[in-house]
């Protein structure tokens with residue numbers, strides 16, 4: 335048992351802790367934010383983001399390395415600003431993301447552009463902005479990028495994303511480095527692709543990259559992928575094509591439910607030892623972490639609307655739904671759900687008649703049976719209670735939709751005892767803005 339006066343931080347989320355039975359983000363009481371801004375509400379801790387970044391920075395101390403935040407994990411401007419101010423580059427996957435980087439004050443020269451389906455318009459936009467590198471994902475894309483670069487008069491710096499064919503041992507939807515995946519150029523074809531790229535006048539070969547998947551919780555897949563990539567670098571350089579930088583992608587997992595991924599600095603100690611052993615330790619390095627920088631820096635606050643006990647299942651209906659928190663519906667993902675208040679000091683009578691913990695399926699209001707947030711959760715609940723869905727900093731808001739014409743949630747970024755609203759709640763008018771009635 336934790337004494338009510340000692341901070342009891344959440345597993346995996348040390349910047350979120352109970353004080354006197356109330357959940358805080360840094361020095362801000364989450365219930366106060368829920369009352370001020372309504373629910374559902376995403377709350378992020380700036381210190382948690384910077385701590386996650388610092389683990390990578392420690393890992394790369396003394397090396398020539400660039401951390402490019404894979405912003406699809408959370409692309410809100412306030413979040414991007416934190417990373418831009420900390421000197422990060424950005425890994426983008428669309429022209430829209432590039433606009434966000436620039437709007438947040440990010441440096442285009444530190445942007446790398448990944449993705450299997452870049453359009454010509456996006457390529458032009460990125461060349462005009464002067465991005466650092468295109469991570470090209472197919473031979474066909476090389477040809478198109480060359481044409482666009484020649485037409486624009488700006489050479490495109492390229493790295494080819496190679497598919498090392500290693501199993502990241504994660505959910506099939508988030509594994510990307512296996513032969514059967516749509517990503518990257520197959521290992522066997524990579525040398526040929528580099529020879530083609532080197533021959534195209536609009537392209538300038540600068541690097542090589544791989545990204546094998548997401549929510550990876552062990553070092554072995556990274557070591558295997560690294561060996562496969564270094565084998566290729568040796569072959570490509572033997573063919574007379576120098577490779578300036580090595581990009582090992584992102585994918586490091588976080589603790590959602592007791593997973594124990596290696597800390598970023600420990601992982602990189604192992605990977606750098608392998609690089610050193612193979613003589614690549616002084617090469618320029620890039621990485622593209624997303625989830626591990628923001629996932630455990632955020633929570634989603636929600637209010638219990640109704641309790642619906644039943645014969646087979648007890649349902650707890652909350653005001654956040656699959657449109658706010660799509661991961662359970664999309665990947666059967668697990669996110670912890672905890673109360674904001676362990677007790678309510680203002681209404682002691684409530685404690686007396688407090689509900690006993692019951693097993694609930696926590697679900698949203700959306701008209702889909704897939705709209706669940708957590709199954710079989712033991713919680714002592716009353717309508718009106720406030721809950722926090724944990725580990726909600728990555729792949730939640732950035733994947734949020736307007737399904738059921740639900741406005742996207744508001745977002746607050748906490749820094750010490752300051753709380754900034756970084757996105758107001760979306761209104762129905764916001765949602766209808768681009769639409770036209772028939773004439």
Ligand SMILES: *Cc1c(COP(=O)(O)O)cnc(C)c1O
Nearest residue numbers: 404448548584585622623624625
């Ligand atoms: C999504 C993605 C990442 C980030 O993955 P995380 O699991 O969030 O770290 C990095 N690189 C590329 C190319 C991606 O598509």
